[in-house]
Amino acid sequence: MVQEETRKGPWTEQEDVQLVFYVKLFGDRRWDFIAKVSGLKRTGKSCRLRWVNYLHPDLKRGKMTLHEERLVLELHSKWGNRWSRIAQKLPGRTDNEIKNYWRTHMRKKAQEKKKAISPSSSSSSSFSSSSPTTEFTPVAENNERSFYDTGGRNVLANNIGKKSDFEVDMDDIWKDIELSEGNCKFSSCQTMASPIWDFCQDPSLWPMDKEEQNKMVLPMSDHFNYFTFYNQEMIG
DNA sequence: AAAGCATACAACCGCTTCTAA
DNA sequence: CTTAGAAGCGGTTGTATGCTT
Structure with missing residues (x-):
């Protein structure tokens, strides 16, 4: 055209x-x-x-809440870069938003962790944007539709029962979040x-x-x- | 105060998948 | 069954804003 x-x-x-x-x-x-x-x-x-x-x-605006942060971490560890899928679990958040958020916040955080744990392994980069082959299978559990899901193709997740390296660090990250939780005033994380x-x-x-x-x-x-x-x- | 750097977010691009003819 | 067009997804880039030196 x-x-x-x-x-x-x-x-x-x-x-x-x-x-x-x-x-x-x-x-x-x-x-x-x-x-x-x-x-x-x-x-x-x-x-x-x-x-x-x-x-x-239905879009939320403003900062991610602690809860959302956790969810992103958890789901990313499960599904990797399936942003749209992750977004389905965070009402009001878009895949783009989560993707951006991940890039800026979480990835950095996790990389720091990784460094701290194994300073010698310089460029193993196992963490960086897990490739589909290292992703988890989404359990075909939900019929939920995210607000932004305008009804497009069904995302068929590839079912590969493999753990991403990232998951190894999850405990640390959770702890980290736990620590910082006191500092986050939920009221200030309100959305609009x-x-x-x-x-x-x-x-x-x-x-x-x-x-x-x-x-x-x-x-x-x-x-x-x-x-x-x-x-x-x-x-x- | 200004320059340089980092961060956050919006938008584009290319590819894949779906759907209707 | 085939195929073209539409829709969706993930990666990447561009830009505005905030922070540091």
Whole structure:
């Protein structure tokens, strides 16, 4: 398909609002369609990512709680870099967020531990982003769906009953966390909903005024009747 | 106060998997 | 059954912000 010119880079607030609007109309599945129909010069892929990682109403924001940290550690030790799977166990957190978090916090932490334990083994790097072959099998236990799981392919985990090296360090890490637990004020780790969503949730904002409509890139007038109809059909 | 470095997070890319025609 | 397009995942990169020297 020839798309005139797709925008890249950071999303503007206006784009966010626009995307939320169309996702509300059409649901969070048909991303290419949404991308086209919304008038956003973004790919469906980009729209999905933005929604999943930033705009989804169930998203938590703010720091990971101790509990979440633990969970990430534990699940990563089980499943390796199956971020989406791990994210399913942390409501309100995205795979991207967990992935980032892991890279910055946990991996560093674990590497330090590793170093402390075996300073001689310079570059065994057994820990670094465990490859699929060293991962654990996810027990096929849950039918849960994470909020960001828009119903895509089922993740079939490869069932290899092997322990990752990382697990060896788990006890140490737990201890570490235990120690630091006293320092973490849970109240300060509170989360908040996506700000854009707050904005968009407010029904008073949906009937946009003229100025707002003009700001929108989308050809509102052309599609609006259809959308209104569609909206009623779909959302009820 | 400024430069350099580290960290956190958003977004993109390429590949895999799923699904519908 | 085959295949093309859509959707999802994991890895990687870019950028903004905070911290240290």
